[in-house]
Amino acid sequence: MNNDYSIDLQQALLNELNKLQNKLLAGKGTPVTIILELTEYITEYTQSDYGFIIKVKHTGSYPSYQHIAAATSEQKTLTGTSVLPKQILPIDHCAVKALLDEVVNTNKALIHHEYPLTGVQGTELPVSANNLIAIPLAFEDTVLGVLVLLNDTCPYHLDTVSLLKPAISTCAAICMNMAGEASFNDSDLFSLLIENSSDILTILNSDGTIRYESPAFYKVFGYTKSQVIGKNVFSFIHSEDVDKVMNVFTKALLVSGENEPVECRFATASGEYIILEAIGNNMLSHEAIQGIIVTSRNITERKRIETELRNSKAHLSALVDAFPQADFLLDKDYKIIKLNALAKKYIRLVWKKEGGEGESMLNYSNPTDLPHFQNSFKRAYAGERISYERELRYANGLVLWFELQYMPVYNISGEIYAVSFIAYDITSRKKNELELSKLSLVAKHTDNAVIITDKNGIIEWVNEGFIRISGYSFEEAIGQKPGKLLQGPLTEPEKVNYMSQCIANGESFKTEIINYKKSGQPYWLSISVSPVYDENGNLSRFIAVESDISDRKELEQHKQQVEQSFYQAYNRLENYKNALDRSALISIKDLSGKLIHVNEFYCKISKYGRKELIGKHYSLVHAEYHSRAFYANMWQILQEGKLWRGEIKNQAKDGSFFWVDTIINPILNQQGKIIQYLTIMYEITDRKKAEEKIIESEAFLKDTQKAALIGNWEIRLPENKLIWSEATFLIYGLDIFKGTPTIEESYQYYHPDDYALLRNEAKLATQRCDSYNVDVRILLPDGTTKYVNIIGKPIVRPDGKLTRLRGTIMDIDDRKKNELRLAKQNEELTKLNTELDRFVYSVSHNLRAPLTSILGLINITKFSTESETHLKYLSLMEKSIHKLDATIHEINDYSRNARLEVEKEEIDFDKLFKGIIENHAYMEGASKINIELQVSASSGFYSDKSRLLVILNNLLSNAIKYHDLDKESPFIKIHVTIDSAGAHIFIGDNGLGIDSQYQERVFDMFFRASNQATGSGLGLYIVKESVSKLQGTITLQSEPDQGTSFTIILPHQQ
Structure with missing residues (x-):
């Protein structure tokens, strides 16, 4: 280098x-x-x-x-x-x-x-x-x-x-x-870079199988080669990222060269996940590589730092907005660089508009204070730190006190580039100081107790009112804490904590509390405490003003006790009355039985008005149901001064009946004589109806079970007792009058080969607290067997203990025997179908071989003769043989469609149709037909390719075969649309068309709709059967001389 x-x-x-x-x-x-x-x-x-x-x-x-x-x-x-x-x-x-x-x-x-x-x-x-x-x-x-x-x-x-x-x-x-x-072209250096690069280089097959991993992969993830090579890469990717990576991988398979990057979580050998940024390069067509090269790098740390930076910015912004003062960051020209939430609120309060970054702070300064603001700003921009308190009076009449601070702000180079202008609203504090100064003038002359403490709560001064109320002298109070001096056992801890918290926070408060005099006598005080601040705004002391409210508290307490007792008694009575009025029919009758009072609910249920009832005998609502002896017994008990309770059936004004649970209580005077009768009745009509229905249902169920041979059974484990219904005895063929067998005796009635199955199912159901359902054979007294269905469910207490098993038994002997017979028939039919498939295959194979030989001999004969007559006969023979061969093809297609399972693969309709069109180019008149093909796909489509070929070959062949020779521009239109639901295929032509009387039969076997038809009549039948096999639908629209169209809708084969 x-x-x-x-x-x-x-x-x-x-x-x-x-x-x-x-x-x-x-x-x-x-x-x-x-x-x-x-x-x-x-x-x-x-x-x-x-x-x-x-x-x-x-x-x-x-x-x-x-x-x-x-x-x-x-x-x-x-x-x-x-x-x-x-x-x-x-x-x-x-x-x-x-x-x-x-x-x-x-x-x-x-x-x-x-x-x-x-x-x-x-x-x-x-x-x-x-x-x-x-x-x-x-x-x-x-x-x-x-x-x-x-x-x-x-x-x-x-x-x-x-x-x-x-x-x-x-x-x-x-x-x-x-x-x-710079050194990529140097092969030796390239190898060295691969071996030492921290980037990970991976080579994948088209199915995602890992063929190669660079050394960096093993260093980062801790795997050995045997753990990854040959494995599918998606098995290492986090489940939540698989779909995202699969989409990118699928796109990479379709496009050669480098593809879009993707981020995902990849599992390490220890089970943790590392975040990778990966980009693939499709080199499947490269002779030496034949794979997809993926370059990836570990971005876990980068992601963590990005998250921390975002959180830090958010926390900083929230912290600044939470400051208890208005904060402006101003540049050298007084323009606002940044302001917090309280600063924006200040602008709205004072200037009645929204202020923002980029505006001049001079627009939001009090005109009378503007020179002072500018002077302080310039001093701060020169490096001085300034702080002072100032009263600002605005044109709208608003008067505010602020503690103002101007601080220079430095950049990284140590130069001042801005000024932080902070305004802390101290208006409330200033008002408190003014009020305290006024209070101090009257503190010496008030009858109330006044205490002044330092900021730590130590008493510095008390007035004469404190000495009179508490009994402590001036000297005894100075240097003490009020709480330690005055509080005692009855002082509420919650209020003490509240006062301590306010003192610690420097806040004013008002409360009422129990204190103790020097003599130990408790007394109530109303206390008002206010903080006092010095000229620098620092907390310096507290002033407490106390009033003795013991007499008032005593009166309030007595009044509260009396009122509470009264309201409790009144509320109880009112609640009782309301509860009764909402849920019970209440009436009062005199000694002769005439009604003198009824409530609204009585009127509602009886459907009589109050005026219709008052003065009438209570028997007005009686139904002719109970006997005279019933009422005579009732009156005998009442006249003895005793309470009577029973259920009575009454009749409403409209003739409907209602049942009531009735309580009648005699009302006595001071001499103990009966003067009236109070009647409280609760409507139970629904309950009585339900009881009647239960009785009827039990009888009906009993009869139904006997008819349907469905019985009930129950095993009560604590008593070790077995209970059978009447129908159960009938199913077992046992006499009900001989009694129910014991649990142990019942075991002998099950077929030995099925008893273990029944016990195992019951045991498993008990363990998982679930029901079981099993078919078994039972042994009848005559030695024959019967199939029954037994359903059982364990009953468990809340503590998890099994108490009983309960279920049904149903006679299914006829059904079971029919099922066995059907199974045997199905087996025979399956055998026949298999033999038929073999026969079809054998016949088609044995027929097609000689037909092919005959066609070969015909072609040879054509070349060896010049007789037109002979050639004509040979062409007719050739045409018949082709027709017979097509029929054999159709029989094979039908046989394969019925016999073979659906195969699933991705379908390329464009390629599929082009192949079919090319195969039919030899047909008569095909060259004159304009074939239009449109394929629109928003997703891939999976189906059985061989069946699709059968369907589309038949439809396209018919469209060509039956085109209209008289039309100038014969056409065939093929439109395919693929979406998430499946494929929509349209094949239409302007050929001869099909008469409406034949359209319902075109899909029948061996049916031909036209005299010009030359086929066997199997084609459209096979098409419909193949579409049905693919769980699709096919519809036909046709008009004679106008043309024919077929619409096929096929779902995805998942």
């Missing part, structure tokens, strides 16, 4: 280091020594003597020096600075080299404080260093070199230093790629 390129590499690296030096690494006046040592891989390109570059740069007032240890005798110039004579800088190179080896091996940045360095002897270079920072230069996961920084102060943390690694490595990577491109 030439030395010119070597110098370019050094130039690029040194330029990058210069940028980093200026931007990040130099403290104010701090000299920094930078050593860049490259690994052997880069050394090979730089052709250096020592394999490293040393650059020394000093900031501040020192001059700049550069030294390249690999300098050639020619002594070239780099970055505009002369190279010093060849020499080795007096630094402990052995110690540095040991550290460099450690960084190369670990690929991690290191910081060493108080690093031992050899003194500077025999040189005028002012090198001084106490700290050492080493950063690996990595391209992907390959360490290309190490950047070492030596300085006398080290203001950086390891995580900050690590952020430099991607920027420096990017420069090294660019240089490495330039070197690779």
